[in-house]
Amino acid sequence: MKIGIIGTGYVGLVHGAVLSSYGFAVTCMDVDAEKIGRLSEGRSPLYEPGLDELLTGGIDAGTLSFTTSAEEAIQSSDVIFIAVGTPSREDGSADLSYVREATRQIGLYANGYKVVVCKSTMPVGTCRSIAGELNRSLEARHASFRIDVASNPEFLRQGKAVSDSLFPLRVVIGTESDEAKRMLQTIYEGHIRRKVPFLYTNPETAEMIKYASNAFLAVKISFVNELALLSEKVGANIEDIAFGMGLDDRISPHFLQAGPGYGGSCFPKDTQALVDVSRKHGEELYIVRAAIAANEKQKARMVAKISGALSPGGMLHGKTIAVWGLSFKPETDDIRNAPSYDIIDGLLAKGAAVNAYCPQGMKQAKRLWTDINGGINYCESEADSARNADAIVIVTEWEQFRACGWERIAASMRGGFLFDLRNMFAEQAGVRRLFDYYAVGSNEPAYTLEETL
Structure with missing residues (x-):
């Protein structure tokens, strides 16, 4: 099975390098020619422990290659992961322009049955929208084959992304296609053998799981940070409070460390995007808004x-x-x-x-x-x-x-x-x-x- 990765940011590059280490032929595509040139030489544009070794190993083994050609990456692959950025717009909504462009290119260049996997974090309903757009593209081309779409959200912690990809705590697959499910099971066969929990659901639920997970962690961080501010005024110690709370296994000690606030590429944009989706559907998320x-x-x-x-x-x-x-x-x-x-x-x-x-x-x-x-x-x-x-x-x-x-x-x-x-x-x-x-x-x-x- 041959795999294409569209996007070589933290998610796409790590995912592609890890899959190549499993022996799959992986082609990573990006529009940034300078970045692709560096990657082809085994030089990572980002710092992530363990990634350089995976890149060098994949290139040397001939299982990992890089290109700026969307046509090449799409036509040479059986499974295509969309791993492009979905940054926040000024109104908090997710900017899906990179996702739409990747979808357009897949619809234009696909030369046979493909499974398109949404790896980027995308608002609920995006996978189904991508499936509809691809169907329309194939109909316009009078193509005799189909393209199936699945959601397979990433749960990578930056700084530990390689280990999280190699040894995930769970794998979520959202699709209504049995063939797409089987192909993803083949890709993740090693995880199945190690008894990693797998959850199979529809695309909307898979998309929501990703947003719900990040939003809950953001809420937990904001909660303990507000308690820290109060502790300073009432004479309490937040370190001891967090330790005492964490001893309750219903709460756990994780993400109860007081600090200057959360950041990064996920929590800020994902909480804002989830609030935006909730507003569009007439269901305000007051707790998430308060965390922001x-x-x-x-x-x-x-x-x-x-x-x-x-x-x-x-x-x-x-x-x-x-x-x-x-x-x-x-x-x-x-x-x-x-x-x-x-x-x-x-x-x-x-x-x-x-x-x-x-x-x-x-x-x-x-x-x-x-x-x-x-x-x-x-x-x-x-x-x-x-x-x-x-x-x-x-x-x-x-x-x-x-x-x-x-x-x-x-x-x-x-x-x-x-x-x-x-x-x-x-x-x-x-x-x-x-x-x-x-x-x-x-x-x-x-x-x-x-x-x-």
Whole structure:
């Protein structure tokens, strides 16, 4: 069986590389010629642990190839995964222009029976709409074959996308075609042998499962973040609250970590798209809407926390702040909708100078943050960013921050503030005592520099 992947972003590239490692002949297609050139040489345009090895292995084995030709990818494949972007429009709805273009090309170039699989996150009803569009295209061509459509949403965590693809917690397949179901079962035969749970349903349900999963996790994050803000005012500790809640197996401890808000390519756009779908069908999702609003509030409160501690008036002219972590989570270079952007933007608006450092996110930030890059000094290391700074703000919990030489860094600073927006060091007195330390979700007395002198 030959497989085509349309789109070489996080989802398409990882999925294609993993399927090639199973021995399938995989052709990945993208309109970006420069990206395809790099991929053909085994050079990944994105950072994802384990991906480079899969790319090299697939290319060397001859099971993985890349092209800018939609015609080539479509005509040489039996199963075609649509893995293009579905970004948010200004009104929150999903922009399906890339999906529509991929569908148009499939309808134009298909040369026999195909199974088209919707891997991108698409609003409910999109798969059925794609099926209708493809049927019309084939009728216009007087084609003697058909194309079946299935929804097979991805559940990949960036930073762990390769392992999540190799060892999924579940596989959801939404189709009304027995042949499409059988072909996908062949592709995922290894998962079936390992007893991975499979759920077979109609396309609409499969699409909803993806949106419902992301929306629920976003709600959980916003819930604990609101509790963190309240905890600071009533004298409670959010770390202990989350631990106590997580001991209840009906709740679980996952996604109960207080922080500066969620970001990334999924939660922000998927919650907004789900709300948009609900409005179009006359069924408001008040809880999801509240989670979106709470997330925006959380990022603004982080700016207020920092500026209020550094300056009684809240303005930061003459202050230099080192921001550590630009990617929306560790082990990825993805900065899309990252809380770091809003926090930096807020600090710059208050007059601060910003030194930024991130193990993987700076390249993307330099390329994409054109509106705020004039106020950012990108640094080579944690130590470089902190030198002569008044404060450090940890936005993303990269593990390497734990062993960065804290005493040396504290000694190099002009001021002594550490805003730990991920509570990485809430239990580490050795780091806390070096700074005026501020965590999220606790008003317990912070160590102050005066106490340690």
